Amino acid sequence: MSLSLENCINSHCPWSGNPVSAEALALYRGVTVGFCNPGCRDKFIKATSLFDELLNSLETTRRGKE
């Protein structure tokens, strides 16, 4: 993992408003995003991976019909 706080695009956790922690970084759409603790990060990853999966399957379905 080469995620570093330097590359993080946000300075504060979107959940709590606390400063981001070097232990709570994630890669999202090719950029590093940060959270105040791993619990906040895992909540984000859980939500985005679910929606990304749903979107992918929707797009696949749509493409199949055309």
Ligand SMILES: [Zn+2]
């Ligand atoms: Zn947080």
